Amino acid sequence: MSSFDPQELNLQELVLRMFVRLRRSRFKLGVGEYMAALKAVEAGFGDDLDDLEDTLKLLWCGSLGEQSQFEPIWKSILAQVRAHKPRKPPFPGTLKVQPLPSPQELLDDRWEPEEMLPPLEKRVEQRPEPRDSLRMQAPNLLKPKMSSPPVQAFNLIIEEPWTLQAYYPISRRSLMYAWQNLRRPIADGPLNVLDINATIQQVSRQGLYISPVYARRERNDARLLLLVDQNGSMTPFHQFTRNLVETAREESSLDPENVGTFYFQNVPTSNVYMDTYLTEVVPLTAALSSCDAATSILIVSDAGAARGKRTRGRIRATARFLYQLKRYTSLIAWLNPMPKFRWVGSSAEIIANSVSMFQTDNEGLSNAIDVVRGQPLKHSYSSSL
Amino acid sequence: MTKAQRLIFEGKPDLRPKQPHKDSPKKPEPYVVSDLLKKAVNLAIFLRRPLLLEGDAGCGKTRLAYAVAYELGLPLYRWDVRSSTKAQDGLYEYDAILRLHDVEVQRKQGDQPNQSKAPSKNDEDDNDDIPPENRNPGNPKHYRKFGPLGKAFRLKDRPAVVLIDEIDKADLDFPNDLLTVLDEPWEFTIRETGEKVTADPEHKPIVIITSNKEKGNLPAPFLRRCLYRYLDFPDDPNELTSIVERHYEIRGETPPPKKLVTESVNKFLTERRERSWFKPPGTSEFLDWLKALHEFEDKPYSATQLKQDISLPYPELLFKRQDDWRNLAQAS
Numbered sequence: 001m002s003s004f005d006p007q008e009l010n011l012q013e014l015v016l017r018m019f020v021r022l023r024r025s026r027f028k029l030g031v032g033e034y035m036a037a038l039k040a041v042e043a044g045f046g047d048d049l050d051d052l053e054d055t056l057k058l059l060w061c062g063s064l065g066e067q068s069q070f071e072p073i074w075k076s077i078l079a080q081v082r083a084h085k086p087r088k089p090p091f092p093g094t095l096k097v098q099p100l101p102s103p104q105e106l107l108d109d110r111w112e113p114e115e116m117l118p119p120l121e122k123r124v125e126q127r128p129e130p131r132d133s134l135r136m137q138a139p140n141l142l143k144p145k146m147s148s149p150p151v152q153a154f155n156l157i158i159e160e161p162w163t164l165q166a167y168y169p170i171s172r173r174s175l176m177y178a179w180q181n182l183r184r185p186i187a188d189g190p191l192n193v194l195d196i197n198a199t200i201q202q203v204s205r206q207g208l209y210i211s212p213v214y215a216r217r218e219r220n221d222a223r224l225l226l227l228v229d230q231n232g233s234m235t236p237f238h239q240f241t242r243n244l245v246e247t248a249r250e251e252s253s254l255d256p257e258n259v260g261t262f263y264f265q266n267v268p269t270s271n272v273y274m275d276t277y278l279t280e281v282v283p284l285t286a287a288l289s290s291c292d293a294a295t296s297i298l299i300v301s302d303a304g305a306a307r308g309k310r311t312r313g314r315i316r317a318t319a320r321f322l323y324q325l326k327r328y329t330s331l332i333a334w335l336n337p338m339p340k341f342r343w344v345g346s347s348a349e350i351i352a353n354s355v356s357m358f359q360t361d362n363e364g365l366s367n368a369i370d371v372v373r374g375q376p377l378k379h380s381y382s383s384s385l
Numbered sequence: 386m387t388k389a390q391r392l393i394f395e396g397k398p399d400l401r402p403k404q405p406h407k408d409s410p411k412k413p414e415p416y417v418v419s420d421l422l423k424k425a426v427n428l429a430i431f432l433r434r435p436l437l438l439e440g441d442a443g444c445g446k447t448r449l450a451y452a453v454a455y456e457l458g459l460p461l462y463r464w465d466v467r468s469s470t471k472a473q474d475g476l477y478e479y480d481a482i483l484r485l486h487d488v489e490v491q492r493k494q495g496d497q498p499n500q501s502k503a504p505s506k507n508d509e510d511d512n513d514d515i516p517p518e519n520r521n522p523g524n525p526k527h528y529r530k531f532g533p534l535g536k537a538f539r540l541k542d543r544p545a546v547v548l549i550d551e552i553d554k555a556d557l558d559f560p561n562d563l564l565t566v567l568d569e570p571w572e573f574t575i576r577e578t579g580e581k582v583t584a585d586p587e588h589k590p591i592v593i594i595t596s597n598k599e600k601g602n603l604p605a606p607f608l609r610r611c612l613y614r615y616l617d618f619p620d621d622p623n624e625l626t627s628i629v630e631r632h633y634e635i636r637g638e639t640p641p642p643k644k645l646v647t648e649s650v651n652k653f654l655t656e657r658r659e660r661s662w663f664k665p666p667g668t669s670e671f672l673d674w675l676k677a678l679h680e681f682e683d684k685p686y687s688a689t690q691l692k693q694d695i696s697l698p699y700p701e702l703l704f705k706r707q708d709d710w711r712n713l714a715q716a717s
């Protein structure tokens with residue numbers, strides 16, 4: 001630590017600021033990681049600034065992407081500490097003084113690192129999605145902004161002009177996890193699973209060993225029908241819907257034959273499509289022909305929330321379609337890629353009252369899967385307002 | 386712990402202690418460690434957090450664990466992860482069927498020869514490999530077999546290096562299951578025998594994990610615990626040359642002529658940079674290729690010839706995919 005000018009920089013403070021700042025940028029760090037960093041610094045793993053930067057990167061970044069996110073933040077924190085002008089209170093606790101940043105501050109914050117970087121580079125800092133509590137506490141603050149899409153809803157980070165980070169409402173891994181919960185195990189497979197406990201029990205009961213005891217292999221009998229809105233306002237989510245379909249088919253515990261996928265644009269009419277380019281037409285009745293009361297149906301569509309319009313035609317057509325669907329099964333859920341606060345005032349708000357609609361995040365997806373596997377929550381859109 | 390007592394990895398195989406553990410690698414590892422990587426290893430040793438290495442295939446992720454274990458004289462337990470691997474496999478396996486079989490055999494024989502033979506003192510420890518005649522079905526401990534992590538947890542006099550290779554191949558829950566073991570209080574229970582295995586607090590295992598990112602990212606809680614280092618391919622000619630030198634020096638083989646080394650390094654790096662690869666060759670492919678140039682024919686491949694060659698000699702060592710191969714055919 002001798003190579004530091006103590007008057008210029010305080011190591012502990014630097015680590016703490018970095019930690020708080022990275023956590024706000026959605027780095028998955030806990031107190032354990034902070035303590036580990038302090039311990040490492042104490043043991044001499046951060047003897048000069050480059051060394052310290054590398055140590056923190058090692059400890060706190062879990063991928064190359066995070067490492068490249070780390071660098072500009074490091075530079076800006078370093079500049080702040082050097083300049084002796086704390087822009088942010090270093091402790092999360094002191095935030096209490098000012099619980100809600102004003103919109104102006106949010107704006108300032110977003111563009112804050114710009115001055116540290118070369119003029120070409122622009123960067124939008126990641127912000128947590130506006131929480132429900134925010135809306136509760138300051139409804140007047142946010143309502144006027146409803147119509148314009150707030151930038152912070154998309155966790156877009158533009159590091160440098162040539163690297164764009166992909167936006168996934170739910171990561172592929174989380175999708176795979178979520179599908180694991182869609183299970184209806186039926187032991188009707190071949191009789192070939194050795195049941196060790198039963199074998200030993202049988203031997204001890206009979207007093208001699210005759211043959212092993214086998215159990216039937218279990219398989220997943222859950223059936224899933226995905227109805228995916230394509231094109232138009234759903235275009236930004238194509239990558240996500242593709243992931244959703246792929247993981248359901250290939251990386252879930254579902255039998256691929258039990259996963260049906262059909263596409264539509266805006267509202268399913270009497271026809272739906274087999275492919276993402278909406279060329280192979282199938283009558284809706286044919287698509288639903290394999291449906292019975294045990295089939296789970298998941299609809300993925302923004303229901304007009306992306307454009308924020310309320311269209312009577314769309315609401316009617318959707319209601320008609322849902323009515324038709326409910327004659328087959330009641331295991332229906334709707335996944336809306338737009339966050340909940342954007343449904344207000346659009347067709348989605350009306351539609352959400354007649355079907356279990358969820359916003360697309362980890363919680364929303366697992367709620368939707370709960371619904372389609374027949375364990376509905378006591379939940380409706382109107383009761384959550 | 387003061388800095389002097391701490392285990393420190395220097396990247397110098399000569400520092401190996403006089404009496405290494407019996408499970409320590411026997412052969413020195415020709416490995417050139419960059420300063421950044423050395424630091425990552427030392428930080429992982431110091432904090433006893435797993436070190437996660439990512440990078441292209443063939444850039445030395447796996448070999449690092451051997452180099453560390455050799456230099457520090459520590460035992461190395463390697464755990465190759467497959468798609469069916471469960472986290473418990475690394476801790477222990479319990480052979481209930483063998484025990485059942487032994488009961489039957491004993492009953493057939495009519496007497497109980499095992500009990501007299503089996504010394505009761507040794508039952509508690511060191512019974513990882515019990516000869517069949519000493520197994521006693523009355524003692525469940527004779528039927529448990531420790532996995533790589535289990536062995537590392539049982540060491541009391543020194544830490545072990547555990548290499549968990551290609552963790553990304555495993556099932557979805559595998560990394561998270563692993564975390565519960567690789568964290569305080571560093572212990573696990575063997576259900577069948579009721580034993581509790583706890584790592585010595587002074588000698589917790591040093592865990593090195595490699596991943597190829599074949600199946601997407603690892604879960605966030607797991608990444609949070611790990612130290613992360615991405616291994617780049619050594620793009621610098623000097624670095625690659627020093628890898629070659631180290632490789633032949635430690636293996637004790639006659640190195641190829643200097644001119645051939647320089648020329649092949651240049652050729653290889655140019656090819657690697659200028660061609661659009663589907664699967665770029667790594668360091669290990671380069672070393673194989675150099676060996677072929679050097680020794681496959683009676684005389685080493687001539688360096689001047691290599692410089693003039695338009696088509697590469699021994700392309701089958703570098704081009705591992707049909708599309709890469711086709712690109713090569715089109716180019717020449």
